[in-house]
Amino acid sequence: MSSTEPFLVVEDLTVRFPTEDGLVTAVQDLSYSVEKGKTLGIVGESGSGKSVSSMAVLGLHDARTARITGSIRVDGQEVVGLNEAGLRKLRGRQIAMIFQDALAALHPFYKIGGQLAEAYQVHHPKATKREARRKAVEMLDRVGIPQPDRRVDDFPHQFSGGMRQRAMIAMGLINDPSLLIADEPTTALDVTVQAQILDLLQDLQREFNSAVIIITHDLGVIAEMADDVLVMYAGRGVEYGPGKEILTRPQMPYTWGLLSSVPDVRGDTDSKLIPIPGNPPSLLNPPTGCAFHPRCVHSDKVEGDLCVTTMPAFEQGNTGAGHLKRCHLRDPEVIFEREVLPVIAPELLEEK
């Protein structure tokens, strides 16, 4: 194990899919890293490339059609271009994924226990059926399913939504993976169940010291779970840094837009809900310059038509180390504090 590099390193990842209408660039020049025991949150709208990039980490894209360049290293091992046999060893063993829709991700014809045991036996060929079953019961117990020795013989439809999601997590963790990718793990769930699942994820992460990637559009979940945050727009990273930095001193108008378009359950009732105008761009022929400029309401503060002509570099802003942003604005923190905060969260300003 290389001691210097983080567990997962993604460098200049680009994923393109040929379609009838042309080449779709779903992810472009994306770089991030996650260390063991840390959580990375990836935020963005649908179609921003968050799921595509994490599926690439698992090698889930069809190698015949998807064009993937760049580098993905899991524990020092290169994943891009790895053959199917090599990928199969990684999947489920070192990297596991939790999908959003647990009912669709579990096979309706097989018992929960059988599906869990299979995931174990694939990577432990010497294990007997009884051992695998015992392991399945143990994992169900671990994720808080009541009467696991009995529920192990249930079918997925006999579980409630929250229990299914727990069973998915149990399946993902049965081989103690070092990297867990949770793609919208709580989106379809009620807030109370969501809180239980998030608690569970955090407890298990602490126990196994695994690296976790949470993909979500809920900034509240990000705020409570993530150490680092990556904001994606139109296939590119647009802001990346420590969670606290990103959510308290965001520097990119898209992140401002995300923050201003969700009401806060404890905020001032005078704070306004300000949507991001328009819709996400087509990845078939993305806008020139900054991909966000057609929807950006701050581009008038940039001199000339820089936003329309030139793609901003993904570089460090003037706040702190490790806070990257992709924007031409010169003094984003001044704009955020003077213009945006008073409208979206007046009470925060008074505290300062």
Add this chain to the structure above:
Amino acid sequence: MSNINLDTDPERNPENPETRHAPELAKPGDVSHLSFAEIAAQGHGATRLDPDAPAVLSVDDLKMYFPVKSSGVVRRTIGHVQAVDGISFEVPRGGSLGLVGESGCGKSTTGRLITRLYEPTGGSMHFGEDRVDLAKVSNRAMKPLRRDVQMIFQDPYTSLNPRHTVGSIVGAPLAVHKVVPKDKIKDRVKELLEVVGLNPEHYNRYPNEFSGGQRQRIGIARALTLNPKLLVADEPVSALDVSIQAQVINLLQELQAEMGIAFLFIAHDLAIVRHFCPEVAVMYLGKIVEIADRETIYGSAHHPYTQALLSAVPDVKQAAVGGRRERIRLEGDVPSPINPPSGCRFRTRCHLAQDICAKVEPPLLQIGPRHKVACHFAGELGDAPRTPVTAGLLGVDGQGSPDPSVTPEDIATGPGYEKRWFDVKSRQMVSA
């Protein structure tokens, strides 16, 4: 008829409209020319409460039981799902009431009862100035009333017929109710499309040519066609992306302010409900457990379930502190509505539950000028009383057994608020 053959229109963008960054979405004009100040001026704060508004809808003791049939050839009824079991509330004219709760608590059933997509098992729903009881009218008599009560559905992908054009979808209510002559329908539809921020030129397009947010606008336009007095919005934004959610919420707020429409807003997102609804009812397993104005529900909720729900909402501001917020952990799942727990339905998951909770069902008791709660141990978070506050009122002792020495009081259970209420601190009836 210039816009029938849209395909030859040079204006028409050849790229996939699903992902087009749509300047057409906002009112005509390019969005990129708007500055932040202009966009901010179009945003809205939370909707305010009008305490004197008369009720447009009063629901009293509404019940909906779905029969459960046995399997086999003879399908006997072996039980009932008590989806909605005796709820009472009022929706003020031009105001909005939020209905929140976990999935399966009966909030969507309530919405479908009010629009009479289901016929209620019991109770009444008095609507409008004539106080017509929607629960009793026949389907034929209901038809003219449907003009006044309309619905916005959750999923904009399944609630629009893919084989009808936008024009015929939005125009259908006009044709059915014959409110405008046939040749005027098109103009009215175009008007409506403009109201909801869509390009009227898109009259002849099909739903698949629109993005999720735009489709939801089509659904809203259809609901507005007949100038309804009450709109039942069942999770109107939960299928949309966050940035689009805000657009739709702002649109609904504008429409409400302009047209004076009352909303029954059903959602599970407590933050959206807080923004949109000055009054909120919390449901659990077919019952309303707490109903109050926004400030009371979000500031000083007295029911342990409301408190648990609120504590479970992830908070963006937590980023400044780091780590997770302290929360009340609810154990287990919601019990089956076929066989709900005796007494208080929440007692199986409640950390305050005592013997009385299993024996006596707590009434929905008014404990403030605009605050009702159904709990024997109602109190602010962390300050719940040790003995049941309701014992004296119900004529029972602290364990819930009948106490002959106390005469039970008559508790108002109607939909509105009374001038006198029971103060939980002093345990006496007080008035304003």
